[in-house]
Amino acid sequence: MPRRTPYDDPRLVALRKLGREQGQVVSRKQVYGLGVTRWEVRGEVRARRWQLIGDQSVCLHNSELSDEGNRWAALFQGGPRAQLDGASSLVASGLERFSVDRVRVSVPRGVRVRxxxxxxxxxxxxxxxxxxxxxxxxxxxxxxATVRAALWARTDKEATYVLTLVVQQGLERAEAIGEELLRVRRDRRRLLLHEVVNDLLGGARSIGELDVGRELRRRGLPEPSRQVLRRDRADRYYLDLCWPDLHLVVEIDGIHHSWAENVVGDALRQNALAIQGDAVLRLPLLGLRLEPDAFYAQIEDAMLAAGWRPAAA
Incomplete structure (x- = not known):
């Protein structure tokens, strides 16, 4: 009888098929369940055809792990009830322009953690x-995953960024994220996340204008005229904040202004204002959360450039 080779051994054929579905990473339980023995695993590792990942996973090659294989290895290390969570789950779901240092896995309270x-x-x-x-x-x-990624983010800026990115890339609606956020009863970042989700829902326009008005007064800057009506060749529109005597306009942008269908209209409107002689500054609501001093400093600089001078103390 001819000697069976690794290429026609049904155990290894099944193992390779399973590996293709899991980034070439399999658990020890899966390996042994297919009839491959511990001694055979050790032999493959010693021959540098396979490699061990942690104490629960076997990689069926000896080169660098793929992202998918790394995620499966993290899950096997976490145990049978482990779930990719937070930013790691989002990246696995297709989130782009965001990376994680280590795969995050959640397990229930009380289970053994390796x-x-x-x-x-x-x-x-x-x-x-x-x-x-x-x-x-x-x-x-x-x-x-979005809510947890924001709760577990290293900074408020990162938390805001991940919430925004998920909605911008269409992975989830802001309404669904807001509904999930209601489950969070206690967390130091909970109120910030509610504010950001409200911005993403597009329901913070009037709130944003009031906030800006109060902050301008606190900084000793002149009060704006609100919702000033202007007209261009195509249509008429309202400006958020305007100082007609200074030829200065501040437009407060919710997240929807960065979406593709609004970019052209916003550009045409800003160009029309520039043609009419107005300087236009854009104040993203996210800017109010993350870099307020920088944006208010720009407003003050624009006022000074237009001839405004603060009242003498």
Missing amino acids: RTRLFDIRQTRRWSADDLAPGGIPHTRVAV
């Missing part, structure tokens, strides 16, 4: 089986 420097595996009271997204690699639903 610590490793390779992955960020944490128990969390927020874990719920209902949060699991349907199909694919085990990961939390986008709305859940």
Whole structure:
């Protein structure tokens, strides 16, 4: 009888097929379940055909892990109820222009956690089986992952950025994120996230104008005229904040201004104002959250350039 080779061994054929579905990473339980022995695994590792990832995973090659393989290895290290969570779950769901240092995995409170420097595996009271997204690699639903990524972000700026990015890229609606945020009862960042989600919903326009007006008064800057009506060749429109005597306009932009369908209209309107002799400054609502001093300094500089002078103390 001819000797069986690794290419026609049904155990290894099944293992390679499973590996193709999991970024070439399989769990030890899966390996042993297919009939491959511990000694055979050790032999493949010694021959440098395979490599061990943590103490729960086997990679079926000896080169650099793919992102997908890294995620599966983190899940196997976390155990049977582990879920990709937070930013790691978002990246697995297709979020672009955002990266994570270590794969984040959540497990329920009270389970055994196998610590490793390779992955960020944490128990969390927020874990719920209902949060699991349907199909694919085990990961939390986008709305859940977005809220948690923002709660766990290193800074308020990063938290704001990830919320904005998810809505901009169409991974989830702001309404769904807001609904998920209502589940959060206690967190130091909860109020900030409510404000940002309100901005994303487009419901903060009037609130933003009032906030700007109060801040201008506090800084000793002149009061603007609000909702001034202007007309160009195509249509008429209202300006958010205007100082007609200074030929200065400040437009307060919600997140919807950065969406493709609004870019052309905003550009035409700004160009029309420039033709009429007005300087136009744009104040994103996100700017109010992240860099308020820089934006208000620009408003003051524009006023000074137009001839305004502060009242003598």
